Amino acid sequence: MGWALGDGYTGEKERRMARWGMVIDLARCVGCYACMIACKEEHFLPPGVFWGRLLVTETGKYPRVRKVSIPVLCNHCEEAVCVKVCPTGASARRKDGVVTVDSHKCEGCRCCVVACPYQQRTYLREKNKEYFPAQGLTEFERIGQILYPHEARSVTKCNFCAERIDDGIRKGLKPGLDREATPACVNMCMVKARRFGDLGDPDDPVSVLIRERKAHPLRPELGSKPSVYYID
Amino acid sequence: MKPYEWMVRYTAQTEWVRGGGLCIWLSFFAGILGSGSYLVSLYFNSATGALVSWLVIVALKGGLHIADARKPLGLWRMVFGVRTSWIARGMGFTICLALFGAIQLFLSYESPGSSFETLFKALTGIAAAAVLLYEGFTINSIVGIPFWNSGLLPATLMSWGIFQGLALVGFVGSQADGEKTLGAGNAVFLAVTVVLTCLYFWNAAYAGATSKESVKEILIGRLGLLFWIGTVAIGFAAPGFILLSGYDTDPVARATLFVLEALGCLSFTYGVFRAGLYSPLV
Numbered sequence: 001m002g003w004a005l006g007d008g009y010t011g012e013k014e015r016r017m018a019r020w021g022m023v024i025d026l027a028r029c030v031g032c033y034a035c036m037i038a039c040k041e042e043h044f045l046p047p048g049v050f051w052g053r054l055l056v057t058e059t060g061k062y063p064r065v066r067k068v069s070i071p072v073l074c075n076h077c078e079e080a081v082c083v084k085v086c087p088t089g090a091s092a093r094r095k096d097g098v099v100t101v102d103s104h105k106c107e108g109c110r111c112c113v114v115a116c117p118y119q120q121r122t123y124l125r126e127k128n129k130e131y132f133p134a135q136g137l138t139e140f141e142r143i144g145q146i147l148y149p150h151e152a153r154s155v156t157k158c159n160f161c162a163e164r165i166d167d168g169i170r171k172g173l174k175p176g177l178d179r180e181a182t183p184a185c186v187n188m189c190m191v192k193a194r195r196f197g198d199l200g201d202p203d204d205p206v207s208v209l210i211r212e213r214k215a216h217p218l219r220p221e222l223g224s225k226p227s228v229y230y231i232d
Numbered sequence: 233m234k235p236y237e238w239m240v241r242y243t244a245q246t247e248w249v250r251g252g253g254l255c256i257w258l259s260f261f262a263g264i265l266g267s268g269s270y271l272v273s274l275y276f277n278s279a280t281g282a283l284v285s286w287l288v289i290v291a292l293k294g295g296l297h298i299a300d301a302r303k304p305l306g307l308w309r310m311v312f313g314v315r316t317s318w319i320a321r322g323m324g325f326t327i328c329l330a331l332f333g334a335i336q337l338f339l340s341y342e343s344p345g346s347s348f349e350t351l352f353k354a355l356t357g358i359a360a361a362a363v364l365l366y367e368g369f370t371i372n373s374i375v376g377i378p379f380w381n382s383g384l385l386p387a388t389l390m391s392w393g394i395f396q397g398l399a400l401v402g403f404v405g406s407q408a409d410g411e412k413t414l415g416a417g418n419a420v421f422l423a424v425t426v427v428l429t430c431l432y433f434w435n436a437a438y439a440g441a442t443s444k445e446s447v448k449e450i451l452i453g454r455l456g457l458l459f460w461i462g463t464v465a466i467g468f469a470a471p472g473f474i475l476l477s478g479y480d481t482d483p484v485a486r487a488t489l490f491v492l493e494a495l496g497c498l499s500f501t502y503g504v505f506r507a508g509l510y511s512p513l514v
Contacts, residue, residue, distance in 0.1 A: 036235070050235055057240040057514050070514050072239070081375065087320035088309040107310060108302035110247040110256070111319050117376030119239050119510055123247055153252075153302040218513055222375060 019078075019097040020160055020175065021199035021227035022186070023209045024071055028193035031056060031069030038188035039073075042161065044144025046129050049122045051158035052185055071194070073185070074099060074120040074158035075217065075226030082112035082121060091155075097199070097227055098160045103151035112155055117222050120157060127152035160196075161185075176206065199227060242445050245377060245508035255300035257505050260367055261498055262293035263322070267329065267363035268393025269400040274357050276414065279340050281401035282356075286333040289326065289363070297323075318373050322366035329359035364393045377508040378439055379446035384432040385504070391428050392497045395421040399471070399490040402479075415479045418489070422475065426468055429500070446507040455503045463503065467496015 031054060039045070039052045052073040059066050076099045083091045083099060090105035091112050101112075101121075113121045127150070130137055137145075150156055161183035168174075168181020175181040176197035186194040197206035206229075209215060215229035248256045266288035273281030298304045311327070313320040336352035343349060368386025375381050398418040437447045450459050470492045474485050 050238075053235055053238050055238060055240050055514055056236040068514060072513060084316040085313075085319065085373070087311070087313045087317045087323060088306075089312045105306075105309060106302065107306060108300070109310070109319060110253065111317070113247045114245055114508075115374050115376060117510065118513060119243060119376075125251065151302075219511070 017095055017200065018175075018198040019200040019227065020076070020165065021097065021197065021206055021229065022073075022160075022183075023195045023197075023206045023213075023215050023229045023231060025193045025195075025209075025213075025231045026068075026070060027231065028191045029069055029071060030191055030193075031067075032190070034188045034190060035071055035185035035194065038184040039158070042184035044141070044148040044150075045156075046124065046126075046141075046150060047131050048129070049124060049150075049156060051120075051122075051156070053120075070230070071185075072118065072120065072218070073228060074160075075118055075224065075228045076158075076160060077227065078225035079223060081115045081117070081224060085111045085115040087111065094162075096165075098162050098165070099157075100159050100162060101155050101157055103154040103156070106151070106154040108153040108155070110155065117224070118218060118226075121155050122157065124150055124152055124154055124156050176204070239510060239513040241512050242442060242509045243512070244506065245510065249502065249505045252300050255296045257502060259293050259296035259300070260370075260505075261501050262288055262296060263326070263363055263367045264389055264393040264497065264501070265396050265400070265494065266293055267360045267367070268390075268395070269397035270329070270333065270360040271357060271364065272394060272397035272401045272417075274353055274360070276401055278401050278405065279337070280404045282333070282340070283337055284400065284404050285360075285397070286330070286337060289333070290330050293326065294330065318366055318370040322363065322370055325359055325362040325366055329356060329363050332356040332359050364390050367393075371504075371508075374508075376510055377446075378443040378511070379436050380504070380508055382432060382436055382439065382443075384428065384435050388425070388428040388432045389501075391421060391425040392500065395425045396490070396493045396497055399486070399493045403486045403490040415475060418471070418479070419475045422468065422472055429463075440511075442509050442511040446509045449507045449509070450503050455506055458499055459503050462499025463496050466492050467499060471496070 033054050036050060036052055036054055043051060045051060052071060055070045055072055057068050059068050076097055078097065080093050080099050083093050087109060088105050088107050090102045091099065093099050108123065110123050113123050128137065131141060132138065164181055164183060165175045168178060173181040176195065179187050182196050186196045195206050195209060197204040199207060201207060209231065210229050213231045215231045217226035217229055247253050266285050270282060270285035273285055297307065301307050310323045311320050314324055332352055332355040336349065336356045339346060339349040339352055365386060368389040371380045372382065372385045398414055398421055402414045402418065433447050436443045449455050471489050474489045479485055479489065
């Protein structure tokens with residue numbers, strides 16, 4: 001079985017389109033923030049910009065209070081409102097379901113940021129914001145500006161590590177199983193709370209997990225059909 | 233707010249009211265004012281009113297969009313998403329209004345009463361109505377903010393547009409015999425705007441917990457002072473008083489009326505933008 005490149009089809013033998021998605025097991029998540037940090041490191045994200053977050057809150061009332069940690073990221077919705085509202089076509093949904101932003105086309109109107117009901121998009125105001133103000137950019141930040149430049153006054157968001165997926169598929173690897181083709185946050189999760197795979201394949205581990213563990217997306221009532229599922 | 237507190241409680245929309253986002257809010261205001269007054273100018277056949285309205289649309293609204301754009305020369309891309317994006321449609325309607333308006337103003341000056349002038353008046357009127365309509369639909373289409381996702385919002389904003397438009401045309405002068413009707417129209421639209429604003433808040437208060445929270449923010453929360461002073465006292469009560477006492481004769485009263493109504497609309501739109509809350513994710 002082959003897997004799809006961003007805008008293409010699957011391998012020669014079976015021409016099926018993949019639809020990438022993620023399952024997050026909340027019972028396994030220990031709230032270590034490793035996914036958040038891995039994402040920041042992978043994409044050289046500037047200060048204050050998070051493509052993935054770990055939300056921490058409490059449920060219940062004293063004395064029965066429970067701390068809840070929920071990792072969130074762009075849901076790569078099938079009915080992505082951010083794509084619909086984008087006037088320039090900078091936000092687009094690839095054929096493999098990954099929602100991307102072309103920062104060269106982005107005019108910075110922030111319609112997509114406002115429209116996203118999950119608030120997982122960030123408008124990048126400044127380009128050279130330093131992690132250590134008035135001390136200049138670190139070597140890591142300088143390298144990041146060359147390897148993974150972010151355009152100022154444009155919108156940025158999680159892209160499911162599309163570069164890793166595409167490169168991995170070119171090398172014949174399977175995203176979700178082979179680390180090199182799998183998003184950084186999934187690789188970094190030490191308790192294996194995150195699983196990545198093809199939602200279009202009923203035999204893929206993520207599809208099996210969704211089916212058997214009754215995984216659900218966040219706020220399904222919005223009708224955006226997210227590709228990120230949660231197991232309670 | 234810490235990164236881990238993001239969206240765990242009601243989170244306010246800030247992108248269109250913070251920093252450069254203020255340009256987007258002001259361009260909304262300029263769009264409502266310019267298109268509303270253009271429609272009123274066409275109805276009352278006021279060339280001066282049409283010219284001022286056209287300037288509001290082109291110089292103020294256009295200027296604010298250019299000021300906020302990342303690459304002003306790339307703004308033409310913003311009409312690409314016309315099939316699904318209200319902001320793209322709005323840009324298209326605004327460009328039509330600017331172009332048709334320029335031709336209509338030229339024809340009104342060069343050959344008034346000609347069939348071409350009538351044709352372009354009709355085209356400009358349609359474009360102005362579309363701009364006035366899209367302003368509300370641009371924010372109404374955002375399902376993530378329940379307070380905005382109400383059918384009454386576009387109607388309320390349209391009413392604000394006509395209400396201010398009547399004051400602006402009354403201020404800059406009307407050529408036709410509509411001087412008396414301007415005052416009466418303003419009083420009628422003051423009442424309509426008050427009713428629609430109340431209905432919008434009342435409807436929003438029963439549209440779910442998040443929407444109710446937004447209404448509370450505006451009426452008794454951090455935006456309460458702005459709403460009661462800016463919108464109610466300056467935008468509704470003071471114009472009402474002026475309309476009851478000598479609007480038809482006093483030019484200073486007309487200028488004051490327009491300024492008050494514009495301030496009221498600024499306050500109302502800012503309050504609505506600031507009170508846009510997202511429901512918590514957890």
